[in-house]
Amino acid sequence: MSSLTEGHPPIGIDDINDESKHKKLNTDVVERESGEREMGHSIHRSGSRPQLDLSKAAIQGNFEEKDPTILLPNQSDDISHLALDIGGSLIKLVYFSRHEDRSVNDRRKKSIKEIFGVSNCNRRSYPILGGRLHFVKFETTKINECLDFISSKQLHRGGLDARHWNSDAPDNENAVIKATGGGAFKFADLFKERLGVSIDKEDEMGCLVSGANFLLKAIRHEAFTHMEGHKEFVQIDTNDLFPYLLVNIGSGVSMIKVDGDGKFQRVSGTNVGGGTYWGLGKLLTKCKSFDELLELSQRGDNRTIDMLVGDIYGGMDYSKIGLSASTIASSFGKAISENKNLEDYRPEDISLSLLRMISYNIGQIAYLNALRFGLKRIFFGGFFIRGHAYTMDTISFAIQFWSKGDAQAMFLRHEGFLGALGAFMSYEKHGLDDLMVHHLVERFPMGAPYTGGKIHGPPLGDLNEKASGEELVGTRSSWISDMADSNLSRDAWVQYSNSSNMLGSIHCKLHENVHQLASFQSVGFKQKISWMEKFVRKGTEITAPVPMAPPGTTGLGGFEVPSSKGDTLRSDASNLNVGVLHLVPTLEVFPLLVDPKTYEPNTIDLADHGELEYWFTVLSEHLPDLVDKAVASEGGTEDAKRRGDAFARAFSAHLARLMEEPAAYGKLGLANLLELREECLREFQFVDAYRSIKQRENEASLAVLPDLLMELDSMNEEARLLTLIEGVLAANIFDWGSRACVDLYHKGTIIEIYRMSRNKMQRPWRVDDFDLFKKKVLGSGEKKPHPHKRALLFVDNAGADVVLGMLPLARELLRRGTEVVLVANSLPALNDVTAMELPDIVAEAAKHCDILRRAAEAGGLLVDVMINAADVNKENSSSVPLMVVENGCGSPCIDLRQVSSELAAAAKDADLVILEGMGRSLHTNYNAQFKCDALKLAMVKNQRLAEKLIKGNIYDCVCRYEPASSDLQSSSLS
Ligand SMILES: Nc1ncnc2c1ncn2[C@@H]1O[C@H](COP(=O)(O)OP(=O)(O)O)[C@@H](O)[C@H]1O
Ligand SMILES: CC(C)(COP(=O)(O)O)[C@@H](O)C(=O)NCCC(=O)O
Ligand SMILES: [Mn+2]
16 A cells, blocks of 8 residues: 555564564574474374475575575475565565475375275366465565565575466566565565566555455455454355455555455545554654554543543533534544643553544445445455454444444454455466365464474563574574584484383383282182273283473473453464465365354354363363473473473463454364364474373283173174273273373373273263164164164274274174274374374284274275285175275364365265264264264263263263264154
8 A cells, every 4th residue: 555655654563474473584484494304194284394405505695694594595395476465564475385295105095095086186277286375574664674584485486386376487587476565566676686586566456355355255264343342253155245345454545345256446545544543653652663552552541632522512412413422523632722732641542542533534434435335244454453452343333333233344364465365366377266165274383493403492482572583593603504404303213212111111110009909909809800801900001101301391380371461452463363374175074064054163162251261271281291291202302392392382372362362363162272282282393292102002902902802792782782882982081181081090090990981881871872873773673774884983092992992893883784984183183093093003903803804904904015905905895894084184173174085085975973082072073963873972071061061070971873864854754
């Protein structure tokens, strides 16, 4: 909007929301990209970072410069494109980064592709690229910082895919960057001079509109209303989006009537906008930054300076025309009658009066234009809004007031980035048009600062605080050598396996007492040695404390429950409200959902403040234990400790931010919080915090599995089915994410409780549809039902949960002729088993069980050297297959709107879904309805949830069976 307001005063604060704020701009940029460690997983939604190609790295420009840019000429980073919106006040930058498919050579995957016919080919003539969209802003007065940023990230070089995106740019010589805003004209020469690129100018209004249309169609929680402090996301019906009024409040204000994609008209505008507030505010209050000015307004009282209706009418309302005494009659009007100078007014009051004046005025003009064209919906964008509650409330109030509730003001989370996004969209064949809501996953990295693959402390103490870049960067020479020495992870693993064995044996000794006690007990009861007794004796292997870093080394004793910031300014919207958009074209909606439109994954609504506070406390209190596990999982090295601290600080900062504004990252549910924690661990390079715990639990469980299977085989089918379900429920107690369970582990009693609940599980369970399920599987009387064709078993935890619970159940289904697909996480989360780990577990189990062996062979799970999955299938055509697919996520919960394409393919022939565990079947999907039969199994390991959800107690069980909706109809008809 620079065309409306030229000649701005210098502006104080710069913001880089890319991954965080950094003072040391140039070096940070390179640092943060250098931290990639191979995760060893096929990554759908990872926070992984690419390795930098450091060859021929050289300092660009003057060596004596404080923060010289380091050029990595051979580093493509697969950056594909960059687009800019250079406004009067701020430069907005949207760039895309792509990562190569790093999927590992997973034998499971190959056979899955054969079986389900999943292919990597895209039907389009050009593919939608998987990758990430980043959003960054700079002050226009600091354009050089922006150029440095582009240059250090090599964004202007177009990367490998430049030709693909822009056929006019065969090489960097003629590189062209799409840009909009007045600065695209004003600074074109500077771009040519500094970066050697030409600016391709795009129409500003067109960009605003295409940016807004993209966001409204593709981002689930983009638009929201804000009234009296209450933020509510609006579900946009993409088929009923137009027409609407788009009001972009930048330096100046544009009002655009939007009738469709590319169909719009700028119908009005005003020169009294964001630039006016900031410019006038700066003169009147001597504020140094926009945020300071906004913060002042929060403590202001505009009545000291505004002339109110009451001031004119002697304290009375002017009720005849509907004006109350407190209505502003004239902004700043009191200043005329009082004999005061500027210094006599509080800057706080001035700022508030100015903010209200401008917001009301814009609201009123917007309303008049909506009225003029009969538009009911008004979307507000532009950085003037800055996610600021009071500004939004003021505008909403104005629209509500003037339209008498007829029109609605809505705001956009990517408020200021509409134009830049639109410019990005103007590249031909960007593929974004084809993206659907389920292809996009938004992540909120904290900006882990890397040097040479190491994270140097947390970047943030408080989100309003600037990152202390200094401590992150050593001298220039050490910085370069750090970069060259970035491959530390292998050594760390070797070190870890040695030290963990040693510590493990010490702990074994410490726990010998518990061990002995357990065996005495079993002798005392004079029970014959059953698999359970063996398992109890193996108990020390399971409950022994995990090797930990020496106490106190993580430097974090406890974590205060984050408290709301009260009336201070919310953290800068652009720092954390807008994340990095991951474009994952392989994600799909789970095809067995009855109605994906009304599906809501979360069971607990965190909009309830009491609920929010409770879960925040739970997560905060779990943090020290999690950090210990995470640090131990990386060998307890100094580097791991530092990262542990950094992770804890970053996650606490997330919690604090969300406590302050729960909807800051979109609609917040418990699943989002649990996933955020895992993502945050990954950002700080904790690949799998519970790796060794999972391993030892798997081993202990596999050792007793043959005996369990024998015991099961001695039962009749009715008793067996019940025992199997009991087994799943009881084994769900092995959960390292539950505070109560972790306490049981530490006391060494978890196995006792497991044994107890397994030996005498009390039916009826709190939710008990077992008889219904049994009827469906076994039939009643003479009538033998058809077996299910294919069952999807969403498995949960490693160890007993999967080995002694879900695998035996899978085996029973296989034996009855049902194909079984084990659905497991793509990435680790707590102690959940992953799809990568499952084939080895199955292979081990198959050694002692023919049913599992044949099925696993038929499913291509036992083929180490894949000959040809098709042949294997032919050979085993008599066996129903057991398969493993990844679910596409790395969280203890699952959002079925975004699952892997292989899961979606496997679901096509499935007629039974079994969801197991608290995360997948209670926190999420408890109320999900499926087109096929569904069984939800979990032990409730949290007292509050038990009370709330099932009016029961901790350790109560849920066995919820819901037949396919068509079955329901036929049974109600008969
Ligand atoms: N950190 C900031 N620095 C300057 N202005 C800011 C900042 N944050 C929000 N603003 C507000 O945003 C306005 C610029 O909004 P923007 O949408 O970027 O418009 P433009 O394209 O005209 O620069 C400023 O005039 C000011 O009111
Ligand atoms: C993280 C979990 C959902 C994992 O449970 P699972 O899905 O493994 O059964 C669960 O442990 C949980 O909700 N924990 C937090 C609550 C608590 O500590 O009581
Ligand atoms: Mn779990």
